[in-house]
Amino acid sequence: MLAPVAMPARAAAQEHMRLGELYETARRSNPGVAAARARTDAARSRVSSARLPADPELELAFMNRELPGLAPMPGTGMTQLTVMQMLPVAGQLGLKGRIARSQVTAAAERAGEAEWEVRAAVAMAFYDLYAADRQIAVTRESLRLLDDIRQTAESMYRVGQGRQADVLRAQVQIAREAEDTLRMVAMRDAMAARIEALLGEPGADGADDHDPLRIRSPILPLFPQSIPPLDSLHQRALAGRRMLKAGEAEVAAGATSLRLAKREIWPDLRIGVAYAQGPALAPMDEPSRNQRMGSLMLGASVPIFARGRQLAMREEAAAMERMALFDLADMRADTRARVAAAHADLERARRLQQLYRSTVLPQAGATVQSSLSAYRVGSVDFMTLLDNQMLVTNYRRDLVMLEAEEGKAWAELEMLLSDELLDPDSTATRSPGGV
Secondary structure (H helix, E strand, O other), X not given: OOOOEEOOHHHHHHXXXXXXXXXXXXXXXXXXXXXXXXXXXXXXXXXXXXXOOOOOXXXXXXXXXXXXXXXXXXXXXXXXXXXXXXXXXXXXHHHHHHHHHHHHHHHHHHHHHHHHHHHHHHHHHHHHHHXXXXXXXXXXXXXXXXXXXXXXXXXXXXXXXXXXXXXXXXXXXXXXXHHHHHHHHHHXXXXXHHHHHHHOOOOOOOOOXXXXXXXXXXXXXXXXXXXXXXXXXXXXXHHHOHHHHHHHHHHHHHHHHHHHHHHOOOOOEEEEEEEEEEEOOOOOOOOOOEEEEEEEXXXXXXXXXXXXXXXXXXXXXXXXXXXXXXXXXXXXXXXXXXXXXXXXXXXXXXXXXXXXXXXXXXXXXXXXXXXXXXXXXXXXXXXXXXXXXXXXXXXXXXXXXHXXXXXXXXXXXXXXXXXXXXXXXXXXXXXXXXX
C-alpha cells in the first residue's frame, strides 16, 4: 500500500472536514452523551443517602383527656413527646454505601462507553460521507472519459469507420453514470444529515445552523502504518473497555448486595426517649404542681416472615449476582469476537488496497488505453472498450470503499479498546479511487 503523505493541517482545515472536529462537537453536544453523564450525576447523588439510617420519628401525644373538653384528668392526664430512631445493625449501612459507590462507578463507566459509541457512530458516518464524496468524484471523472469515448465513436462514425450503435451505447452508459451520480448525491445528503443528528440539533451548541463544518467534504486522517497483533488488541480490549469495567462494577455491587441480603435477617434495633408532663394530685390546702416523667424505650424487629421476605431477598440477590457475572462473561466474549472481526476487516481492507493500487488499477488502466487504440484501428469492438472503461471505474469505486472500510475498522477497534489508535486531527492525502 502506498504510504499516505501528510499535508499541512491548516490547508486541510480550510477545505475539508477533519474527524477530530466532529469528535469534539459530538462530545460537547450529543444528547445521548449528556444523558449518560446526567445518569452518573444522579447515581452519585444517592451515595450519601444510602449510608444514612432512616429519619427519626417524632410523636406528640395527649393522653388521658376528659371528653368532650379534652382537659387532663386529675392525676393521670399528661402530654408526652416521644423521639424514636431505627438503627440497622450488622454493618448494613456500610454495605449500602458500598453498593451505591459501585453503582456510581458502573454509571460513570457506562457514560464513558456511551461517548466511545457516539464517537464510533460519528466515525462511521464520516467515512460513509467520505466514500460518497469520493465516489461522486470518480463517477464524474468517468463521465468525462465516457464522453471522450463517445466523441471518438461519433468521429469514427462520421468518417464511415464506426457504427451508430456504438454512439448510442456510449450515450446509454453516460445516462446510467449520470443516474448513479444523482443517487450518490442523495446518499451524501443522507450521510450529512446523519452526522448532524449525532452532533445534536443544529444550533444546540450555540453554533450557526449553517456551520460549514457540517457539510464540508471529509478528509481521511493519517492511519497507522502497522496493525497491532490480534492478541495485543484482545488484551487491551479486555483490560480497557469501559463497558467491561461497568460490568465489573455491577458484579461487585451484586456481591455486596448478596452480603447485605444475608444480614437482613438480623433484627433492626429501635431506640426512643419520651418526656411526659401532667398535673399531680395535691391535698386541698396545698397548690397543685405538675409532675414530669421520662422514659427510655428499646425494641427490635422480629423476622417472623423470614421465609417469604428475608430468605427470598437472599435468593433474589444471589440471582442478580449470577446475572451480573453472566452479563460480564457475555460482554467479554462479544468484545473478543468484535475485536477479531474488526482486525480481520482491517487486514482485508489493507491487503485489497495494496492489491488494487499496485496491480489491479494499473493493469485495468493499461487495458483501457490498449482497447482505445485497438478500437480506433478496428481490431476491438466498442463493447470491449466500454466494458474495460467501466471496469476501471468500478475498481476505483471499490478502492474508495476499501479506504472507508479501513477507517471504520479503526473506529470500531478504538471503541472496543476505549483508546485512541490514530490521531483524528491529522490529515493525509490519498489517491481516492485513482483520482
